[in-house]
Amino acid sequence: MKRKNIESFKKKYKNYKINSEIKSKKVRLVGEKIESKVYTLKKALKIAKKLALDLVEINPKATTTICKVMNFKKFLYKLKKKKLKKNLRLTKEIRLTSYTNSHDLSFKIEHAKKFLILKNKVKFSIFFKGRSIISKDLGEKMLLKCIDLLSTFIKVELPPRMDGKKMFIVLSPKQNTLKKT
Structure with missing residues (x-):
């Protein structure tokens, strides 16, 4: 994601850490077309960048932080859609x-x-x-x-x-x- 977009996302979606905001040194990486195992943060970021996707922190409280490689904007769109559907x-x-x-x-x-x-x-x-x-x-x-x-x-x-x-x-x-x- 571009830096301008990240700042606007920080305000709206402060619960999610993406890409460079993640502070853990090692992360368990999950996602489609990815082998689920523990990587260093740098390697996980490279994998996400190679796939042209974002690295999103899912569970920071686990023994090794769980991160998912996904399109973050698409994820947010689906969340909004769910909320609208629920309240409609x-x-x-x-x-x-x-x-x-x-x-x-x-x-x-x-x-x-x-x-x-x-x-x-x-x-x-x-x-x-x-x-x-x-x-x-x-x-x-x-x-x-x-x-x-x-x-x-x-x-x-x-x-x-x-x-x-x-x-x-x-x-x-x-x-x-x-x-x-």
Whole structure:
């Protein structure tokens, strides 16, 4: 790595020592296409340079420091990707009407179960058109029926609420009851 890049990495990723930052005299070298054995630091750095990769300290607390030959930027990219994937939760919206029949409702409930199994939140919404706003109670009954049908899979995050001409609920998955089948 170039010196300019190393300084910026030091600030962000101070947990990892790379190349010249490693202070041990002897290191156990691991990585692809490399024989795993103990080398002097100079020889390990030469091997890494020959492969056009970085020498990264993995475990400094071992009897001989363990270092891996790898592309450090690629490694950091994968770490960021893992963190983003871990924290990413989507909210899937399922639209209903206050007059949705039972077959259509059961079909949409099955979709909701699939979303919940994938640990996504589900938002059921009912949009009232024209004079149907008069029958808000039918919309609320429909949303409560959805909660009742999914009661083993969910916890209610937001109970039925009105927002203009739209009534909605937000459901999130229970942690211990969901298993992929």
